[in-house]
Amino acid sequence: MAGKFITFEGTDGAGKTTILNMVLEYLKDTMGDQLVTSREPGGNPIAESIREVILDRQNIEMDKRTEALLYAAARRQNIEQTVKPAIAANKLVICDRYLDSSIAYQGGGRQIGEKEIYEMNQFATEGFLPDLTIYFNLPVEEGLKRIAQNRNENDIDRLDVETIDFHNRVYDAYQRLAKQQPERIKSVDATQSIDAVYQNVLEILQPYLEEFKK
Known part of the structure; x- marks a missing residue:
């Protein structure tokens, strides 16, 4: 049996991290x-240090290409130090964001390409x-509304x-990615209730989880 690498993606306020925490709670005992x-950026001490620089709201002068390179640097450190060793040890790695986030946020959002x-x-x-990759699909207006309602000042970052x-x-950009790579990227309707989204995610995960029961 080989290890697996699964990522969660979505726009801000889509409920991705909430559902991820529910999934992890479900999985930790079994x-x-x-x-x-x-998580990205982050996952180990070096990558977490880079995360602090990227998301600090005081860094308003950060060039958009500098930002993209910092994300890539944190990603490299995370996969080499954390993700690949775990997969080599036949473990299940679940990561909050990965490459698709850079394509969407820096490629699309920042218009780097x-x-x-x-x-x-x-x-x-x-x-x-x-x-x-599980993609939480939520209209932008709803996501920003959720952020305004549910996050305090300390939780709001530069993005x-x-x-x-x-x-x-x-x-x-996320919509284009989901259409281009339907075999890897599975879209979930994040406008549903938390329970409904959670059940959808578990259904998508089930075939991959079964691999660890063999």
Whole structure:
């Protein structure tokens, strides 16, 4: 049996992290040390240090290409130090965001170019992709409404305060990715109730979880 790498993706406010935490709570008793969790940017001390720089709201002068390169650097460190060793040990790795986020946020949102961000990350990741990506599909207006209602001042980062046009470009980029790679990227309707979204996610995950019962 080989390990698996599964990522969760979505625009801001889509409920991705809420559902991810519910899934991890469900899995932790049955999977034990076979389950490894990570996040982007972050996942280990070096990548977490890069995360602080990227998301700090005081860094308003950060160039958009600098931002993209920092995400790629954090990603490289995470997959080499955390993700790949776990997969080699036949573990299930679930990560909050990965390459698709850079394509959507920096490629689409920052208008660097989705192809350009993909190609840059080919160097960083050496073409390493998830076995499965679950995409939480939610209209931008609803996501921003949820952020305003549910996050306090300390939880809002540099990307949360971007313009509506920025978030629309991010959403459109995610839609293109989902259409281009339907075998890997499975879309979930995030306008549903939390329980309904959670059940949809578990159904998508089930075939991959069955691999660890054999």
